[in-house]
Every structure is written in structure tokens, then in C-alpha cells.
Amino acid sequence: MSWDIWTRDLWALPFATMEAWRRALELPLEPHREGPHWSTPARLVLEVGLLRLWDFSRDGGDAAPLVILSPYALHDAQLADLAPGHSLVGALLARGCTRLYVVEWASATAQTQLYGIDNLLAELNVAIDEIxxxxxxxxxxxGGWLSLLYAARFPKKTRRMVIVGAPIDMRAEPSVLSEPVDRTSDFALDRLIGAGGGIVRGAHMAPLWPREDCAEQRIVDALQIAPPFDSATVAAFQAWDRRLLDLPGPYYREVIQYLYRDNLLAAGGFRALGRPVDLRALDHPLFLLAGSQDGVTPPAQLLALKDIVRRDVETAVAGCGHLALFMGRRTLENEWRRIAQWISGQEADGGR
Known part of the structure; x- marks a missing residue:
């Protein structure tokens, strides 16, 4: 399987070598490409700092808002609405989740280059108040661990959560990201951030992320389709794959230190907007979706949350890798059908 090339020898990973760091830091800066390009009609309802809130609703009525938090990492939010048949947004709308929003995070600029995790939480709080x-x-x-932080910091503003392919407990199982991060020096981090003038450039990050050797296999794994491919779908995927986000230096450093090195989300001690938060205090309905072949976030890193929170947790493990959790045809037809039913089935339990 294509994931095997990432797990045979962690030290053989491209982003774990000094040569890869040298290549990454010598890449010329490219202008940020505009995106995402939604496949489902949407309207922009809020833009503040790094956050853009998109409304995909279809006559949602009095239903509670359902908000998809995209990851603030290498690629943009179109992973939630890539193309027909590969759209989480489309799958949820078709199954009755009609009041639906997506949080998109924008590339860092000179105005936002000093943002940290607290800034994202504050902007998310504004967005939730807005809707x-x-x-x-x-x-x-x-976006999964950020959702958990938000719910722990603002428990009355959150009803239930679906956490998908999210790194929660780094000690539960090593991944193609967690172990090399542990071995990366502060000097290397300083170089990476400094090379972008205080911003971690997507062009610098891309060589540090794991990737299949074969471009065709990447499409097969992510979209769960077989050749011959639909040209429009492949073009949408390749365009998304090429669009890279730039991240604020402080945010990137905090994620590396607090989440991956110190494991504060699982161990406790994470501070959010001036207060310590503890996932053990969460009492929200939770559904966890992991991928059995996910080398970026192995199932154990996410499913460890079951032993942290104090209530029963629904879980599903799809037979796929990381990207297919969000855009894979089979996963959207099977596991996400169950999740949509879970969301709708608890509609009557109300807020807290």
C-alpha cells in the first residue's frame, strides 16, 4: 500500500533529513493562489482576520447550525467540498443537514503573521455568535483538536461534535508527523519560520509532508476511485493539492510545541484564551471517525479520546487513509451516512 512507504523507516522520511530542510528553505516564495473553488453554491457571511465563514444552507429552518472546521495546515478548505461525489458538504446536505457552514482559514499575511491558536479560537467564537x-x-x-479546544473553553456554545482524523494523543501511536516533529530542533523551526519572514510558507512546508511516490495512486487513495478517472474531478483535486496555505509563525510553533511535543491536549494543561482547559470535563455527544490506513493521524491518536472524556463516545473506523476520510467516495457514502443519521437522530436533545 502507498502508506507503507511512509512507515517503513521514519528516519527515511523526506522531511526528517537535513537535505530536505535545505531544499525546503531554498525554495523561492510563490504568490498564494486564490481559492477555494466550491463545487456547491455558497455565500460568504463573515470575514474576520484569518477566518472566512461560508453558508451552504438549504432552508435550515430552526435547526442548530452545523459548522465544518477545516484544518489550518497545508491545504485549504476545499477538501470539504472538492467535487460532486467527493463533497462532504454535498453528502451532509443530501442527508438532511440543511443548515450548514464551513470555516475556511486564509493564508497568513503581514497583518496576521503574529496570530496564534488563541486568535483562531477568538475568531471562531465570533463566527459561532454570528450564526x-x-x-x-x-x-x-x-480542525478536530481546535473544535475540542473551543468546546472545552465555551461548553454552552457547543452541542455535539464529530472529530475526524484529528491528532489528539501523540503518545498513543507514532505517526509520520509526530515522531519526526519530536526530533526536529528548535533551530530548524527558527530557520523555517525565518525563511518566510515570520510566516511559514506553504512552499516551504510542502516538501516536509509525506506523499505517495505515485501521483495516480494518490488520486486513487484520496478519492477512492479507479481509472479511467473523471477529468473534472481529477483537475479539481490536483488544483486543490497545488494550492498551499501560509501559516503564522507563532501558530505553527504552538501547534508543534503544545500539541505534538508536550501532548497537552491529552495530558491536560492546555490554555485557551486565558483559561486552562481539560478535555476530561467535556460532556458533549461525540462521534469519532478514523481511517484504518491513516499514517498522518493513526486511529489510536484519535480514539484515545474515548478514555479521556467522561461519557460514551460513538466511533467508526473507515478502511481508508487520511484524505479519503474527507473526500473519498466510499467513506462519504458509508461512514458519513451513519454520521448524518447520528446528528439528525439527536436533534431533540437540545442545548446544554
């Missing part, structure tokens, strides 16, 4: 709390949250990858 009306309490809200249901779907956190994808890095």
Missing part, C-alpha cells in the same frame, strides 16, 4: 449558539461542530484533521 447563533449552540452549534454542532465537525472538526477535520487539525
Amino acid at each position: 447563533g449558539a449552540p452549534a454542532d461542530l465537525i472538526g477535520l484533521c487539525q
Whole structure:
């Protein structure tokens, strides 16, 4: 399998070598490409700092808002609405989740280059207030731990959460990201941030992320389709894959230190907007979706949350890798069908 090339020898990973760091830091800066390009009609309802809130709703009525938090990492929010048949947004709308929003995070600029995790939480809080709390949250990858932080900091503004492919407990199982991060020196981090003038450039990050050797296999794994491919779908995926986000230096450093090195989300001690938060205090309905072949976030890193929170947790493990959790055809048809039913089935339990 394509994931095997990432797990045979962690020290053989491209981003774990000094040569890869040298290549990454010598890349010329490229202008940020505009995006995302939604496949489902949407309107922009709020823009503040790094956050853009998009409304995909279809006559949602009095239903609680359902908010998809995209990851603030290498790629943009179109992973939630890539193309027909590969759209989480489309799958949820078709299954009755009709009051639906997506949080998009923008590339860092000179105005936002000093942003940290607290800035993202504050802007998310503004967005939730804008559409009306309490809200249901779907956190994808890095958006998953941010959803949990928000719910722990503002428990009355959150009803239930779906956490998908998110790194929660780094000690539960090593990944193609967590172990090399542990071995990366502060000097290397300083160089990476300094090379972008205080911003971690997507062009610098891209060589440090794991990737299949074969471009065709990457499409097969991510979209769960077989050749011959639909040209429009592949073009949408490749355009998304090429669009890279730039991240604020402080945010990037905090994620590396607090989440990956110190494991504060699982161990406790994470501070959010001036207060310590503890996931053990969470009492929200939770659904966890992991990928059995996910080398970026192995299932154990996410499913460890079951032993941290104090209530029963629904879980599903899809037979796929990381990207297919969000855009894979089979995963959207199967696991996300169950999740949509779970969201709708608890509609009557109200807020807290």
C-alpha cells in the first residue's frame, strides 16, 4: 500500500533529513493562489482576520447550525467540498443537514503573521455568535483538536461534535508527523519560520509532508476511485493539492510545541484564551471517525479520546487513509451516512 512507504523507516522520511530542510528553505516564495473553488453554491457571511465563514444552507429552518472546521495546515478548505461525489458538504446536505457552514482559514499575511491558536479560537467564537449558539461542530484533521479546544473553553456554545482524523494523543501511536516533529530542533523551526519572514510558507512546508511516490495512486487513495478517472474531478483535486496555505509563525510553533511535543491536549494543561482547559470535563455527544490506513493521524491518536472524556463516545473506523476520510467516495457514502443519521437522530436533545 502507498502508506507503507511512509512507515517503513521514519528516519527515511523526506522531511526528517537535513537535505530536505535545505531544499525546503531554498525554495523561492510563490504568490498564494486564490481559492477555494466550491463545487456547491455558497455565500460568504463573515470575514474576520484569518477566518472566512461560508453558508451552504438549504432552508435550515430552526435547526442548530452545523459548522465544518477545516484544518489550518497545508491545504485549504476545499477538501470539504472538492467535487460532486467527493463533497462532504454535498453528502451532509443530501442527508438532511440543511443548515450548514464551513470555516475556511486564509493564508497568513503581514497583518496576521503574529496570530496564534488563541486568535483562531477568538475568531471562531465570533463566527459561532454570528450564526447563533449552540452549534454542532465537525472538526477535520487539525480542525478536530481546535473544535475540542473551543468546546472545552465555551461548553454552552457547543452541542455535539464529530472529530475526524484529528491528532489528539501523540503518545498513543507514532505517526509520520509526530515522531519526526519530536526530533526536529528548535533551530530548524527558527530557520523555517525565518525563511518566510515570520510566516511559514506553504512552499516551504510542502516538501516536509509525506506523499505517495505515485501521483495516480494518490488520486486513487484520496478519492477512492479507479481509472479511467473523471477529468473534472481529477483537475479539481490536483488544483486543490497545488494550492498551499501560509501559516503564522507563532501558530505553527504552538501547534508543534503544545500539541505534538508536550501532548497537552491529552495530558491536560492546555490554555485557551486565558483559561486552562481539560478535555476530561467535556460532556458533549461525540462521534469519532478514523481511517484504518491513516499514517498522518493513526486511529489510536484519535480514539484515545474515548478514555479521556467522561461519557460514551460513538466511533467508526473507515478502511481508508487520511484524505479519503474527507473526500473519498466510499467513506462519504458509508461512514458519513451513519454520521448524518447520528446528528439528525439527536436533534431533540437540545442545548446544554
